[in-house]
Amino acid sequence: MESENKQQRFINAAKGQKVDKVPVWLMRQAGRYMSEYQELRKSYGILDIIKTPELATEVTMQPINAFNLDAAIIFADILPPLEAMGLELEFINGEGPVIHNPIRNKSDVEALLSPSPHEALGFTLDAIKLARKELDEKNIPLIGFSGAPFTLASYAIEGGASKNRLNLKGMMHSDKDSWHSLMEKLARFSGNYLLSQAEAGAQALQMFDSWVGELSPEDYREYVQPYSKMTLEIAKTANVPLIHFGTNTNGMLPDIKEAGGDVIGVDWRIDIEKASKILGNDVSIQGNLDPATLFSPWEEIESKTKKILDSMRDRDGFIFNLGHGVLQKTPVENVKRLVDFVHEYTDNN
Ligand code: CP3
Numbered sequence: 001m002e003s004e005n006k007q008q009r010f011i012n013a014a015k016g017q018k019v020d021k022v023p024v025w026l027m028r029q030a031g032r033y034m035s036e037y038q039e040l041r042k043s044y045g046i047l048d049i050i051k052t053p054e055l056a057t058e059v060t061m062q063p064i065n066a067f068n069l070d071a072a073i074i075f076a077d078i079l080p081p082l083e084a085m086g087l088e089l090e091f092i093n094g095e096g097p098v099i100h101n102p103i104r105n106k107s108d109v110e111a112l113l114s115p116s117p118h119e120a121l122g123f124t125l126d127a128i129k130l131a132r133k134e135l136d137e138k139n140i141p142l143i144g145f146s147g148a149p150f151t152l153a154s155y156a157i158e159g160g161a162s163k164n165r166l167n168l169k170g171m172m173h174s175d176k177d178s179w180h181s182l183m184e185k186l187a188r189f190s191g192n193y194l195l196s197q198a199e200a201g202a203q204a205l206q207m208f209d210s211w212v213g214e215l216s217p218e219d220y221r222e223y224v225q226p227y228s229k230m231t232l233e234i235a236k237t238a239n240v241p242l243i244h245f246g247t248n249t250n251g252m253l254p255d256i257k258e259a260g261g262d263v264i265g266v267d268w269r270i271d272i273e274k275a276s277k278i279l280g281n282d283v284s285i286q287g288n289l290d291p292a293t294l295f296s297p298w299e300e301i302e303s304k305t306k307k308i309l310d311s312m313r314d315r316d317g318f319i320f321n322l323g324h325g326v327l328q329k330t331p332v333e334n335v336k337r338l339v340d341f342v343h344e345y346t347d348n349n
Helices: 002-014 035-041 046-051 053-066 080-084 106-111 122-138 149-158 166-174 176-200 217-236 250-259 272-279 291-295 298-311 332-346
Strands: 089-092 096-099 142-147 204-209 242-246 263-265 284-289 318-322
Touching: 002 204, 002 318, 035 046, 035 053, 046 053, 046 080, 046 089, 046 122, 053 122, 053 332, 080 089, 080 149, 080 176, 096 149, 106 176, 122 142, 122 176, 142 149, 142 176, 149 166, 149 176, 149 204, 149 217, 166 176, 166 217, 176 204, 176 217, 204 217, 217 242, 217 250, 242 250, 250 263, 250 272, 272 284, 272 298, 284 291, 284 298, 291 298, 291 332, 298 318, 298 332
Parallel strands: 142 204, 204 242, 242 263, 263 284, 284 318
Antiparallel strands: 089 096
């Protein structure tokens, strides 16, 4: 019974339906805070893991085996699709991802490839099939994901992390043709990739627009929203719940909602109650504990978690998560306790 509920708990909440307990999963639930992952990383680079379906499946399962989570997310990254489109991607230890040939002008945009996801990202589609076999035994659903066009464009144009995103905003405002044609290519590729992941077995899909809060709402509506919409519309044909996540989105939640998604992911920079009021009851909400909270004493974690759960108590369609990914060095015992606490505290039986 418990395992039967688990399969449905996350999916029902995503669809705004009643659940027996609030479902919980954590963005970046697989990764360096876990010793099992660190151990594997001694022998393999992150791209090696992503490109080897058996290893990607193993890492996908690490947090599932360690914690009582209600969903798994396939181990991959938002950036291999850029590699598939012809960009040279490298993850540099201690520095993060770098694109060695960033897009700066019209001819760079024209040179981008649009291969089929099967051709270019078959390793992740195979990992999804493999992970589903293991997850089905535990009755746990699998989430597939992709980067949103804007967040992908941010890496493609800046070539890595960037504080002010002047190259990106420069293209957006001064070379509009290039911008729109880049965004359309990214939107179609990301949408088709999401669709392929659902066809391979992903039971829900999340579009990560991690850096969208760098924009004014006006620029979001004009230069970004049509393309997020395009990606989500393509993915929608898969008929699985779609989660639309962004950070720093307080000033643009209605615009984010309008772009689409059955679930809107929000970060901790807004009270979840306020986000819930702004978004209304016709979408589900996912969020929003500050990931840094997991470094605090348990009493602090518990009281902040209770506050979120209390304010969402009367709302169907709530998925507990952090407001962004689990941070490196997060104490594993706090993750375990948090996941159990969400279930215990919201048990309706
Ligand atoms: O959630 C999961 O457990 C699934 C795996 C996952 C990874 N990246 C693995 C990863 C997911 C969903 C992502 C998404 C991702 N990747 C995003 C969107 C979400 C977010 O956090 O905003 C972004 C912006 C990226 C790009 C990226 N990948 C960066 C900036 C970095 C370096 C910084 C960092 O956090 O280490 C990565 C590397 C990366 N992707 C790691 C992991 C586990 C680090 C692991 C390592 O070096 O071994």
